[in-house]
Amino acid sequence: MDEELIQAMTARVLERLGRIPDRQPEDERGAADAPGELCGKNENFESGIRPGHDRLIVPIGVSARHAHLTPEHIERLFGAGHVLTPKKELMGGQYAAEECVTIVGTKLRAIENVRVLGPPRKASQVEISRTDAIRLGINPPVRDSGDLAGSSPIALVGPQGAVYLEEGCIIAKRHIHMSRPDAERFGVRDGDTVKVGFRTGRAGVLDDVGIRVDDSFSLEMHIDADEANSLGISDKTDGTVIYA
Numbered sequence: 001m002d003e004e005l006i007q008a009m010t011a012r013v014l015e016r017l018g019r020i021p022d023r024q025p026e027d028e029r030g031a032a033d034a035p036g037e038l039c040g041k042n043e044n045f046e047s048g049i050r051p052g053h054d055r056l057i058v059p060i061g062v063s064a065r066h067a068h069l070t071p072e073h074i075e076r077l078f079g080a081g082h083v084l085t086p087k088k089e090l091m092g093g094q095y096a097a098e099e100c101v102t103i104v105g106t107k108l109r110a111i112e113n114v115r116v117l118g119p120p121r122k123a124s125q126v127e128i129s130r131t132d133a134i135r136l137g138i139n140p141p142v143r144d145s146g147d148l149a150g151s152s153p154i155a156l157v158g159p160q161g162a163v164y165l166e167e168g169c170i171i172a173k174r175h176i177h178m179s180r181p182d183a184e185r186f187g188v189r190d191g192d193t194v195k196v197g198f199r200t201g202r203a204g205v206l207d208d209v210g211i212r213v214d215d216s217f218s219l220e221m222h223i224d225a226d227e228a229n230s231l232g233i234s235d236k237t238d239g240t241v242i243y244a
C-alpha cells in the first residue's frame with residue numbers, strides 16, 4: 001500500500017473520529033457481566049485429572065481486541081516522546097494502557113477504541129476476533145502472540161499519526177498461562193495442548209489449548225470474545241482441563 005492511500009485512510013478515519021468526540025472505549029467482551037447459567041459441575045467431567053496430580057480448574061480471562069506497539073510506533077501514533085500511561089495491571093508485568101487506537105483493514109473499514117497493551121514490544125501486533133476480522137474485511141491467521149510472519153496487514157491510527165503494518169494482525173490462539181509450581185501440580189509442561197470443558201448453559205469443550213509456563217504467570221486461560229460468547233463463558237466462569 002502506498003503512502004498516499006495511507007494518508008487518505010488516516011484522513012477518513014480522523015474525520016469519523018471527529019464526529020464522535022470523547023467517546024469512552026467500550027468493553028467489547030459482551031458476556032463479561034453475565035456469568036453463564038451452569039448445567040452441571042466442573043467436577044463432573046471425566047478424565048479431568050492426571051494420576052497423582054490435582055484436578056486442573058482454570059479461571060478464564062476473556063481478551064478484548066487489543067494492540068501491542070513498538071516505542072517507535074507509540075511516538076508516531078501519539079506524538080514525539082510519548083510513553084504509555086498504565087491503566088490496569090495484567091499478569092506477567094503487562095498492563096492495559098489509557099491509550100487507544102483505531103484499526104483499519106485493507107477495505108478501509110475501521111474499528112475504533114482498540115486498547116493498547118504495554119509495555120512496548122519489539123514488533124507491533126494487533127489481536128482481534130474472527131467477528132472483528134469479518135467487520136474489517138480481512139482474514140488473519142490464528143497464531144500464538146509474536147508469531148507474525150505472513151499475518152494480515154493492518155493500519156493503526158492515533159491522535160498524532162498513522163502506522164501501516166505489512167503484517168501484524170492475528171487472531172490469538174487460546175492458551176493457559178501458569179507458573180512452574182502450577183505445571184508440576186497439574187502434571188503438564190510448557191507447549192502441551194489440552195482440552196478444556198465448560199459446564200455453562202451452552203456447554204462445550206475447546207480443543208487444542210496451548211499450555212504456557214513461566215514464573216511470571218498466574219493461572220489463567222485466555223480466550224477471545226467469540227470463543228467466550230459462543231459457549232456462554234464470562235470472566236466469572238471456570239473451565240476444567242480434560243487430558244484424554
Ligand SMILES: [Zn+2]
Nearest residue numbers: 175177221222
Ligand atoms: Zn495470554
